[in-house]
């Protein structure tokens with residue numbers, strides 16, 4: 001027999017389920033509050049979160065960050081709350097670090113407590129096995145290999161190849177208006193390709209160039225993987241890039257011709273203990289990763305150098321005299337530029353150093369606390385983002401007097417320890433710093449004695465794409481230098 005509920009029972013039952021329906025969220029909410037209170041109690045009594053404002057629920061201070069420019073957003077909060085402050089941006093609770101000592105703790109002395117963190121969309125585009133995203137044994141194995149490829153001893157032989165690239169580019173600028181950022185990107189990309197694959201470029205590397213440019217177009221897009229979106233197109237290019245790279249890797253493995261560049265080094269590596277080789281995808285992700293890291297960064301800094309030299313005529317003439325001195329010796333000896341020549345460019349090197357400081361194109365980097373951390377008298381909960389603000393340290397008057405002035409002579413004496421970090425610090429610091437500086441020196445060596453440039457349009461300002469660069473990528477009218485007109 002089937003039991004059926006009479007109406008009063010049915011009513012009582014529905015009332016019961018309504019009460020339960022209403023109670024469950026209430027109980028859950030109470031549990032959540034209790035957990036929150038418990039969490040607060042559990043926090044070390046003498047420790048507190050850093051000062052600062054978390055803004056509105058969910059959106060935090062994100063709108064304020066976009067409404068102000070990022071530099072004044074950070075500057076105003078540092079002035080109000082001090083060198084370590086909290087905020088909530090882009091959906092994440094964050095702690096901002098503006099003092100050299102605290103930045104060193106995050107990046108060097110207690111780096112194991114703060115792992116690098118990137119949006120998943122970026123990881124997918126670059127490749128999840130690229131070294132940026134890792135810590136520990138895998139990271140240090142790859143870091144050693146990448147570092148070895150870009151040490152001065154490894155890159156000194158590339159001077160003449162890089163010089164050839166410069167000599168191909170520069171004549172095409174004469175008597176035209178160039179978009180400086182785009183031209184510098186083409187230059188830095190060609191150098192990155194040589195660094196990645198060696199000087200012998202084959203058919204595959206042409207395909208790789210083409211696919212990389214397709215990938216790049218979607219790099220800063222909304223991570224919306226739907227047909228037709230820039231992100232979707234970029235992900236398709238990334239897949240094809242993977243296939244092309246794997247083909248090249250297989251060919252080089254089979255022919256036992258590892259070839260030059262970083263690819264050759266990665267193919268040749270065998271883990272000492274297990275004698276295991278890096279897999280195809282580990283190699284592919286790291287090759288793409290290095291091209292990515294080498295390219296927009298160097299191009300953005302080069303764009304700023306041309307802007308600062310344009311705005312500081314006397315400095316441009318002094319750099320030109322330094323380069324002419326070297327040029328005349330080279331012409332006399334009927335030879336090409338060498339690594340040793342590039343070590344005799346003190347003023348040009350200081351211009352590069354000061355540009356790296358003033359422009360601070362990597363304004364900050366992201367880390368995430370891997371556990372609850374007690375930090376300089378504050379408490380940083382596990383999962384919070386921690387951002388050392390390189391730019392704020394580079395623009396602090398205590399370390400760099402009159403910080404907004406472009407003054408390369410300040411580098412005639414070394415900066416105070418840990419106050420100058422254009423290439424980061426600690427385990428994740430940049431392995432490509434020497435190559436980046438070399439590219440800049442070689443370009444300036446050929447540019448300054450022969451060419452002069454004028455900005456087109458009057459609009460001064462900064463655009464972010466993703467690094468800060470002069471507005472519109474700095475359009476310049478380039479012409480031959482009139483030597484008789486120079487002082």
Ligand code: HEM
Nearest residue numbers: 132293294297298301362365422423424428429430432436
């Ligand atoms: C002026 C140009 C450049 C600047 C300003 C720059 C800056 C930086 C900074 C600040 C970091 C550290 C990021 C962090 O700690 O989270 C970094 C990491 C890195 N850079 Fe550069 N970089 C430049 C050029 C290059 C070049 C030419 C290469 C390639 C040869 C390169 C390869 C890398 C790699 C592979 C990493 C990741 C290292 C790791 O995670 O261990 N960079 N760069």
